[in-house]
Amino acid sequence: MGRRRSGQHAHVTLGARTARRRVAVESVLADHEEFVSARQLHSLATLQGVRVGLTTVYRALREMEERGRADVVLDESGERLYRMRAADGHQHYLICRSCGTSRAIDSSALEDWVERVGKDSDFAALEHLVQLSGVCAPCQDVTREDAPGWEDSADLG
Ligand SMILES: [Zn+2]
Numbered sequence: 001m002g003r004r005r006s007g008q009h010a011h012v013t014l015g016a017r018t019a020r021r022r023v024a025v026e027s028v029l030a031d032h033e034e035f036v037s038a039r040q041l042h043s044l045a046t047l048q049g050v051r052v053g054l055t056t057v058y059r060a061l062r063e064m065e066e067r068g069r070a071d072v073v074l075d076e077s078g079e080r081l082y083r084m085r086a087a088d089g090h091q092h093y094l095i096c097r098s099c100g101t102s103r104a105i106d107s108s109a110l111e112d113w114v115e116r117v118g119k120d121s122d123f124a125a126l127e128h129l130v131q132l133s134g135v136c137a138p139c140q141d142v143t144r145e146d147a148p149g150w151e152d153s154a155d156l157g
């Protein structure tokens, strides 16, 4: 079972160390079910005792994006949010603008359209980034409770 080591000292290259940190970043992301920014993921990693720098987190996320291992959405300020991609591949999401919760949506019509555009044009390797945002049901309830009028009438009392 155990791998035999030839030398007395395990030789750890910088590359191996970096790779190990990236694997750690990936596993923190895999455990998180919602989209997170690099900064949020860095805090989560720190809380879990994973010691990585913010730069490593950024790099690991970009690499996962390039390798198709993470899905990406942009938040309202244009910051990239990441989520581990499901094993069955490419996915689109509906994301709540208020709390950030997300759910995968059926995008087969969109994918068919993209494929058709690819065939009808002389472009190759088409990429697309499509996201839908809205306000989820729990957040709609909060908005209703916070509606003006409630507080106004309370002040009058
Ligand atoms: Zn919400």
Ligand SMILES: [Zn+2]
Pocket (backbone or CB within 6 Å): 090, 091, 092, 107, 110, 111, 128
């Ligand atoms: Zn798509």
